[in-house]
Amino acid sequence: MADAKMKCVTLRPPDFSVPIDELKSAVSKNTRAILINTPHNPTGKMFTREELEVIASLCIENDVLVFTDEVYDKLAFEMDHISMASLPGMYERTVTLNSLGKTFSLTGWKIGWAIAPPHLTWGVRQAHSFLTFATSTPMQYAAAAALRAPDSYYEELKRDFGKKEGYFGRGVEGGRFYGNVDSLRGLGTPSGSCRPKDGTSGSEEPEISHSSRGRRICCAAGGILPEKKTKDVKRTTEGLV
Numbered sequence: 001m002a003d004a005k006m007k008c009v010t011l012r013p014p015d016f017s018v019p020i021d022e023l024k025s026a027v028s029k030n031t032r033a034i035l036i037n038t039p040h041n042p043t044g045k046m047f048t049r050e051e052l053e054v055i056a057s058l059c060i061e062n063d064v065l066v067f068t069d070e071v072y073d074k075l076a077f078e079m080d081h082i083s084m085a086s087l088p089g090m091y092e093r094t095v096t097l098n099s100l101g102k103t104f105s106l107t108g109w110k111i112g113w114a115i116a117p118p119h120l121t122w123g124v125r126q127a128h129s130f131l132t133f134a135t136s137t138p139m140q141y142a143a144a145a146a147l148r149a150p151d152s153y154y155e156e157l158k159r160d161f162g163k164k165e166g167y168f169g170r171g172v173e174g175g176r177f178y179g180n181v182d183s184l185r186g187l188g189t190p191s192g193s194c195r196p197k198d199g200t201s202g203s204e205e206p207e208i209s210h211s212s213r214g215r216r217i218c219c220a221a222g223g224i225l226p227e228k229k230t231k232d233v234k235r236t237t238e239g240l241v
């Protein structure tokens with residue numbers, strides 16, 4: 001739509017840290033915007049303050065905007081989420097994107113929002129009317145009600161996820177899948193959401209692999225499990241949803 005040329009800067013294992021030199025050589029005075037996602041799906045990488053500061057100073061130096069997808073901001077477990085817009089000099093050049101999907105387990109509703117200073121919201125509204133046009137009004141009222149949730153809701157959400165990852169981790173132990181191990185802790189594997197290790201979609205026989213990088217798993221299994229394992233996972237995840 002904007003006719004932009006895209007340059008990708010890849011985050012690589014084991015820690016998925018921002019490759020500063022690569023980023024610096026990708027950004028110039030011709031760069032209009034940087035897109036980031038933190039906490040990141042599927043790796044679980046959370047950008048550190050130092051990394052965000054490097055990105056911020058590149059943006060300020062080259063007059064670049066940032067679009068930052070922070071839909072997992074309330075699901076940060078061992079490190080506080082840092083919003084790009086909170087860094088000095090960044091609010092005025094940042095569009096922060098969030099949605100009901102993860103925080104309120106309502107991904108099917110497809111309702112999100114953008115937070116930006118007034119001089120940037122005009123562009124967001126234009127893009128929205130070309131891409132989505134409109135969102136159901138009753139759902140927007142429901143979204144506004146959800147956003148008035150007390151702090152205790154967010155505490156309970158994290159407790160609940162903590163329990164689920166325990167169940168899920170036990171369920172896939174020894175199974176054929178990568179889960180998002182250590183997801184949301186900055187230690188994840190580049191696995192996507194529970195794909196077989198060999199990169200197939202799950203329709204072929206994948207190599208047996210349960211990542212041993214960590215014990216934390218926070219998404220549901222997909223693809224093929226041997227029959228016994230399927231039963232085990234079913235048993236251990238019963239009553240979770």
Ligand SMILES: Cc1ncc(COP(=O)(O)O)c(C=O)c1O
Nearest residue numbers: 041069071099101102107110112
């Ligand atoms: C990083 C990221 N951003 C945005 C979305 C979309 O969220 P939703 O459709 O629930 O609003 C997802 C969904 O998986 C996601 O992983």
